[in-house]
Amino acid sequence: MSSDTKGRLWFTELMSGTLGMIDTATNQVVERAVPTKLGQPAALYTVVTTRENAVWFASNNPSALIRYEPASNTYTFYQVPDPSAAPYGLMLDPTGQLWFTSISSIGELTP
Numbered sequence: 391m392s393s394d395t396k397g398r399l400w401f402t403e404l405m406s407g408t409l410g411m412i413d414t415a416t417n418q419v420v421e422r423a424v425p426t427k428l429g430q431p432a433a434l435y436t437v438v439t440t441r442e443n444a445v446w447f448a449s450n451n452p453s454a455l456i457r458y459e460p461a462s463n464t465y466t467f468y469q470v471p472d473p474s475a476a477p478y479g480l481m482l483d484p485t486g487q488l489w490f491t492s493i494s495s496i497g498e499l500t501p
Contacts, residue, residue, distance in 0.1 A: 391437065392445070394443040394445070396415075397413075398411050398413050399411065399414065400439055401437060402434035402437050404434055405433070406423075406432075407426070407432030407433075407434060408421045408422065408423055408434070409421070409445070409458060410422070411460075424449070425465055427465070427467050432449050433449060433451045434447055434448070434450075435447065435448040435450055435479070436448050436478060436479050436480040438480045438482050440486060443460060443461070444459055444460075445457070445460065446480055448478050448479070449477070452469070453476055453492070454467050454469050454477070455467075455468045455477060455488065455490060455499055470490075470492065470497070472492075475492035475495060476494075477490045477492040477497075478492065479491035
């Protein structure tokens with residue numbers, strides 16, 4: 391789980407391919423099916439949020455990092471170069487650079 395600057399808590403659901411958000415101001419839970427643009431099943435993992443409230447999460451299958459923009463309800467998919475990498479861990483460093491771990495490597499993404 392990760393919180394954004396508006397106090398919303400973001401989470402992923404591993405097997406259902408769902409991105410979820412708990413709005414702590416209203417106590418509402420919203421779940422969104424992530425588009426299957428790059429394949430099935432989604433197998434979603436770690437979620438982190440930026441200072442601008444963008445939401446990043448890892449999709450183990452099909453080896454992608456996904457950025458969700460809540461303000462515009464848009465997803466941007468970044469395929470990891472090694473299709474067998476299976477990313478699962480994410481973090482943002484102090485400069486906002488996105489880092490990820492996979493079953494075979496550590497990498498960074500500069501969109």
